[in-house]
Amino acid sequence: MKTKLSMIVLASMISAPSFAADIERNGFASIVAGQTTSSDQEFDGYTNDLTFDNGSIIGLQATSDLGNGLGMTAQIIAKGEDGWDPEFAWAYLSYDFTDDTRVLVGRQRAPFYMYSDYIDVSYAYPWITPPSGVYSLPFDAINGVSIIHSMQIGQFDTTTHVSYGQNSEPTEVLGELVDVDVESVVIGSFTANRDWLTLRAAYAVANVSFYGDEGSSIDQIADLAAIWEGLGYSNIANGLVSNSDQGSFLQVGFQIDHNDWLFVGEYTEVDLSDSVIGKDDSFYVMAGKRFDNIMLHVTYGQDNSAGKLLTSGITEPAFVDLVAATDAAMNSQNEDSNFATVGARWDFHEAAALKFEYTKHSDDLNGLNDADVVRMAFVTVF
Amino acid sequence: MKLIIKGVIVVISLMSSVVLAEVAVVVNTTNANSLANSDVSRIFLGKMKSFPDGSSTIPVNLESGSTVRGEFEEKALGKSSSQVKAYWSKQVFSGKGKPPKELASDADIIRFVSATPGAIGYVDATSVNDKVKVIAKY
Numbered sequence: 001m002k003t004k005l006s007m008i009v010l011a012s013m014i015s016a017p018s019f020a021a022d023i024e025r026n027g028f029a030s031i032v033a034g035q036t037t038s039s040d041q042e043f044d045g046y047t048n049d050l051t052f053d054n055g056s057i058i059g060l061q062a063t064s065d066l067g068n069g070l071g072m073t074a075q076i077i078a079k080g081e082d083g084w085d086p087e088f089a090w091a092y093l094s095y096d097f098t099d100d101t102r103v104l105v106g107r108q109r110a111p112f113y114m115y116s117d118y119i120d121v122s123y124a125y126p127w128i129t130p131p132s133g134v135y136s137l138p139f140d141a142i143n144g145v146s147i148i149h150s151m152q153i154g155q156f157d158t159t160t161h162v163s164y165g166q167n168s169e170p171t172e173v174l175g176e177l178v179d180v181d182v183e184s185v186v187i188g189s190f191t192a193n194r195d196w197l198t199l200r201a202a203y204a205v206a207n208v209s210f211y212g213d214e215g216s217s218i219d220q221i222a223d224l225a226a227i228w229e230g231l232g233y234s235n236i237a238n239g240l241v242s243n244s245d246q247g248s249f250l251q252v253g254f255q256i257d258h259n260d261w262l263f264v265g266e267y268t269e270v271d272l273s274d275s276v277i278g279k280d281d282s283f284y285v286m287a288g289k290r291f292d293n294i295m296l297h298v299t300y301g302q303d304n305s306a307g308k309l310l311t312s313g314i315t316e317p318a319f320v321d322l323v324a325a326t327d328a329a330m331n332s333q334n335e336d337s338n339f340a341t342v343g344a345r346w347d348f349h350e351a352a353a354l355k356f357e358y359t360k361h362s363d364d365l366n367g368l369n370d371a372d373v374v375r376m377a378f379v380t381v382f
Numbered sequence: 383m384k385l386i387i388k389g390v391i392v393v394i395s396l397m398s399s400v401v402l403a404e405v406a407v408v409v410n411t412t413n414a415n416s417l418a419n420s421d422v423s424r425i426f427l428g429k430m431k432s433f434p435d436g437s438s439t440i441p442v443n444l445e446s447g448s449t450v451r452g453e454f455e456e457k458a459l460g461k462s463s464s465q466v467k468a469y470w471s472k473q474v475f476s477g478k479g480k481p482p483k484e485l486a487s488d489a490d491i492i493r494f495v496s497a498t499p500g501a502i503g504y505v506d507a508t509s510v511n512d513k514v515k516v517i518a519k520y
Contacts, residue, residue, distance in 0.1 A: 150429075350446060
């Protein structure tokens with residue numbers, strides 16, 4: 001039903017004549033072809049067989065100016081990896097109190113990362129997609145309200161963006177789609193830009209709950225927690241599951257875009273350490289140089305994540321299996337991996353570019369997860 | 383050989399001086415503001431929405447693909463046309479702003495600027511007449 005509705009809106013966005021209100025339509029698309037370089041490698045949806053679905057995306061945006069500072073924006077995107085099912089990425093009302101202060105109400109992008117606002121618009125940045133280790137939160141939109149305020153401070157143009165809302169879409173956790181309630185999300189971000197220098201920081205908190213289907217990993221972990229609870233170890237039970245636990249997110253980043261050089265870096269910390277998800281920190285740094293309409297770039301990044309040891313001090317022989325299962329669950333989220341990407345972007349047309357990327361992923365905990373991925377993309381805005 | 387190269391360089395620089403016309407940034411004749419080059423850039427990137435006297439800025443672009451626009455973006459904004467396009471796609475798809483509206487010719491820009499108090503545009507310097515005021519040249 002949801003799909004049908006968005007199909008109708010999509011069709012009307014393409015074909016509808018603009019009525020009295022001034023409707024602007026814009027779109028973007030990435031067609032991505034990618035594969036791993038060897039038959040025993042799999043990474044993030046890529047296998048040794050060339051695929052055109054993973055990472056491919058098309059989006060349409062309609063913005064209607066209703067006058068007196070009031071506007072309506074809707075964005076529908078369809079992703080190849082979701083079988084091209086169109087979905088509303090955004091649908092919000094905006095109101096400009098002044099030239100510098102705008103309020104958004106509705107479904108909107110959650111401003112977690114430097115490239116969050118246009119994360120699906122590959123034309124707007126050098127890579128095919130931003131580094132997945134940092135850009136790893138399983139959701140990127142919230143339903144709620146936000147205030148965006150721009151202000152000049154000294155020589156810097158600054159933007160402060162504060163959002164409040166919630167998200168309760170099925171989300172991928174531990175590799176499975178589960179019901180997630182992310183409630184009372186508060187995200188504050190601050191961006192300062194002067195000529196070639198951009199600095200950004202964001203912080204967010206939210207109450208997070210997971211509900212896995214019967215038999216899912218999350219469900220099994222909940223069963224494990226129930227056993228500990230029954231044995232009187234509620235601290236261990238609480239450390240496994242997230243039942244409205246508070247999670248936090250921190251981001252800092254910079255961008256230097258000077259003459260033909262581009263340097264970008266971002267660091268993030270995701271902390272849901274009172275659950276099996278644990279604490280995860282990631283960063284990447286990127287350097288690129290433009291040669292006329294070609295940009296060459298290199299990126300290096302790391303991801304680290306460690307689950308707590310919940311069972312220290314529990315030595316009862318009867319609990320051996322339970323301890324082993326609990327430790328295995330907590331350790332399943334440990335990660336110590338890094339990647340290096342070399343890539344090129346060729347602006348062969350004023351509204352379209354071709355991109356090439358080679359990424360070497362190394363997993364220091366499990367060499368079987370190592371993978372080399374080559375991708376090529378055609379990206380455009382229209 | 384050296385002479386030939388020199389000759390080629392001279393020809394290229396002659397050609398480029400023909401192609402690379404001077405760009406004049408123009409405002410309405412009633413506009414008494416003075417602008418630094420960085421202000422011109424910030425206005426055309428949508429970062430500066432009012433003139434120093436507080437009145438709203440209404441920037442207008444020449445059509446994309448026009449030589450004068452390319453010149454202006456290179457010299458005043460310090461960006462290539464595709465960089466400017468990428469910049470505006472960030473603004474548009476983040477719902478934060480939209481690019482200045484486009485007019486087809488220098489004559490259209492001059493007509494619009496002369497009729498609109500807050501307007502600011504750019505034209506080939508040779509197209510300037512007394513209906514508009516030149517506020518900067520590149």
